[in-house]
Amino acid sequence: MSEAGAVEVRALxxxxxxxxxxxxxxxxxxRGTVLGLLGPNGAGKTTAxxxxxxxxxxxxxxxxVLGVDVVGDPDAVRRSIGxxxxxxxxxGTLTGRENLRLVGRLTHLPRRAAVARADELLERFGLTxxxxxxxxxxxxxxxxxxxxxxxxxxxxxxxxxxxxxTGLDPSSRNDLWDTVRDLVRDGTTVLLxxxxxxxxxxxxDRIVVIDHGRVVAEGTQAxxxxxxxxxxxxxxxxxxxxxxxxxxxLEAAGLGPVTGEGDALRLSAPDGGRALLQAxxxxxxxxxxxxxxxxxxxxxxxxxxxxxxxGEPGAVPA
Amino acid sequence: MTTLGPPDSSAPRxxxxxxxxxxxxxxAMTGRNLITLRRTPQLLVFATIQPLLFxxxxxxxxxxxxxxxxxxxxxxxxxxxxxxVVAFGAVQTGVGLAEDQRTGFIQRLRSLxxxxxxxxxxxxxxxxxxxxxxVALMVGVGFAVGFSVQTNAAKFGLALxxxxxxxxxxxxxxAFIGLSVPNAESAQAASFPIILVxxxxxxxxxxxxNMPSWLQxxxxxxxxxxxxxxxxxxxxxxxxxxxxxxxxxxxxxxxAVFVPLAVWRYxxxxxx
Numbered sequence: 001m002s003e004a005g006a007v008e009v010r011a012l013x014x015x016x017x018x019x020x021x022x023x024x025x026x027x028x029x030x031r032g033t034v035l036g037l038l039g040p041n042g043a044g045k046t047t048a049x050x051x052x053x054x055x056x057x058x059x060x061x062x063x064x065v066l067g068v069d070v071v072g073d074p075d076a077v078r079r080s081i082g083x084x085x086x087x088x089x090x091x092g093t094l095t096g097r098e099n100l101r102l103v104g105r106l107t108h109l110p111r112r113a114a115v116a117r118a119d120e121l122l123e124r125f126g127l128t129x130x131x132x133x134x135x136x137x138x139x140x141x142x143x144x145x146x147x148x149x150x151x152x153x154x155x156x157x158x159x160x161x162x163x164x165x166t167g168l169d170p171s172s173r174n175d176l177w178d179t180v181r182d183l184v185r186d187g188t189t190v191l192l193x194x195x196x197x198x199x200x201x202x203x204x205d206r207i208v209v210i211d212h213g214r215v216v217a218e219g220t221q222a223x224x225x226x227x228x229x230x231x232x233x234x235x236x237x238x239x240x241x242x243x244x245x246x247x248x249x250l251e252a253a254g255l256g257p258v259t260g261e262g263d264a265l266r267l268s269a270p271d272g273g274r275a276l277l278q279a280x281x282x283x284x285x286x287x288x289x290x291x292x293x294x295x296x297x298x299x300x301x302x303x304x305x306x307x308x309x310x311g312e313p314g315a316v317p318a
Numbered sequence: 319m320t321t322l323g324p325p326d327s328s329a330p331r332x333x334x335x336x337x338x339x340x341x342x343x344x345x346a347m348t349g350r351n352l353i354t355l356r357r358t359p360q361l362l363v364f365a366t367i368q369p370l371l372f373x374x375x376x377x378x379x380x381x382x383x384x385x386x387x388x389x390x391x392x393x394x395x396x397x398x399x400x401x402x403v404v405a406f407g408a409v410q411t412g413v414g415l416a417e418d419q420r421t422g423f424i425q426r427l428r429s430l431x432x433x434x435x436x437x438x439x440x441x442x443x444x445x446x447x448x449x450x451x452x453v454a455l456m457v458g459v460g461f462a463v464g465f466s467v468q469t470n471a472a473k474f475g476l477a478l479x480x481x482x483x484x485x486x487x488x489x490x491x492x493a494f495i496g497l498s499v500p501n502a503e504s505a506q507a508a509s510f511p512i513i514l515v516x517x518x519x520x521x522x523x524x525x526x527x528n529m530p531s532w533l534q535x536x537x538x539x540x541x542x543x544x545x546x547x548x549x550x551x552x553x554x555x556x557x558x559x560x561x562x563x564x565x566x567x568x569x570x571x572x573x574a575v576f577v578p579l580a581v582w583r584y585x586x587x588x589x590x
Binding site: 078093106277 | 353357
């Protein structure tokens with residue numbers, strides 16, 4: 001047991017009809033750490049979490065939580081996990097307090113402990129004032145916080161967060177991130193799925209990138225970013241002809257493979273500011289002037305472009 | 319405030335405590351469903367208006383054209399209405415479960431270390447309580463439009479027990495259907511034809527003798543007819559033992575088939 005990671009997934013396969021949602025997934029989450037499971041919609045993130053949360057059974061492979069097999073002893077697994085997700089699965093017609101007390105009773109806390117725990121969590125998640133209102137009157141951010149609180153009622157050592165901030169406004173998102181950080185500080189192991197690299201970046205110790213039910217990359221933020229360049233430069237030229245000329249100029253200037261469609265150009269570089277200067281100088285020398293220029297952190301699209309189509313332009317920085 | 323350390327909840331030890339916990343979980347879910355029912359009064363209002371309209375239509379519109387020898391039609395009608403109320407109410411069991419499935423609430427419950435039967439037991443028990451309320455209301459409506467009990471209070475009480483037991487069993491049929499479809503609308507659509515055939519191709523509103531001969535075998539040997547027969551005999555007099563036993567046998571048989579089926583469906587239901 002002591003050797004077991006908090007979460008271990010090996011060669012996991014799950015098929016829905018003809019769709020292979022999980023096509024041989026392996027990953028491991030060490031105790032007390034946060035793993036970000038990063039991928040686009042339909043990549044298999046939620047399916048993986050649902051297998052680990054014993055909601056669905058895998059077709060093949062193995063999944064263990066704290067060393068316990070999810071198929072072999074689902075009840076033991078359920079006692080050590082909490083699940084919160086993008087659908088904020090709370091009962092809208094119950095109040096916040098009633099939702100938490102219900103979960104307390106269903107996780108078999110003694111009645112008085114369930115009442116106390118509900119109050120404690122309402123306080124911690126800033127829901128005390130709204131505690132006796134029906135959850136359907138809550139804002140999106142409040143619902144998510146209540147959902148997360150419900151996942152923590154029985155103090156599970158392992159928590160699954162399935163796209164916890166999808167659809168939240170930036171301030172609610174930041175609040176939720178702080179909450180997750182508090183959890184981790186208390187020693188909870190977190191498996192977080194997200195479509196946003198930034199979120200994984202902010203919260204995760206390690207990131208597993210999945211696509212079409214397969215793991216396409218795994219590592220720390222630094223390791224993944226070094227594979228695609230830390231920043232992306234986007235230029236928009238006056239027209240397609242200019243863009244073609246500019247592409248040649250930039251590649252000749254050693255700024256690496258340039259991608260983009262129509263009048264847009266994209267290139268990635270480890271040092272965005274410097275690369276932008278170089279690009280501007282090279283373009284200016286040829287009398288080419290971009291209509292707009294922007295430098296940003298790589299998006300999930302960039303990560304995917306880099307990780308899922310190796311060898312193509314834009315994939316691997318020189 | 320720490321969340322580390324052993325979980326507070328402990329494992330059930332032994333079969334007896336497993337049963338006790340299944341019961342507690344079922345009670346917790348029943349409580350939740352009753353709160354929901356109380357806070358969405360429109361559910362109760364709709365559950366009441368429909369049978370009320372049926373009473374008024376059959377009593378005052380069709381009633382004059384329906385002859386049932388030996389009965390004042392209102393006395394023939396009301397036992398059929400009571401059966402209709404619990405049968406239509408059973409559809410709501412499936413609708414409620416399908417709705418909980420769609421919102422993801424059932425997913426949360428499936429990730430909790432609670433009894434696997436509690437979600438279904440809690441739903442069907444809460445719906446039993448709702449049926450009790452609506453039936454009581456319809457008994458009052460019946461009295462207001464001229465219905466009278468020709469036997470005694472004990473027999474009429476037994477009639478209501480038989481009726482509610484049948485409604486409870488029927489709830490499990492629609493629990494199974496509700497868990498097999500993606501949302502409340504589908505649950506309603508899938509259940510309606512079944513309930514329509516069961517209620518109308520029965521002795522609930524008319525004599526089965528007047529139906530075509532190919533339809534009679536079904537109409538005479540199905541659970542709604544047995545239950546209506548029992549309630550009719552227990553409230554209006556005449557031999558009641560055979561029909562009552564038949565209804566209870568149907569109730570037991572439906573439970574024996576659909577409780578395991580619904581629990582199996584609940585365990586297996588996999589929403590991607």
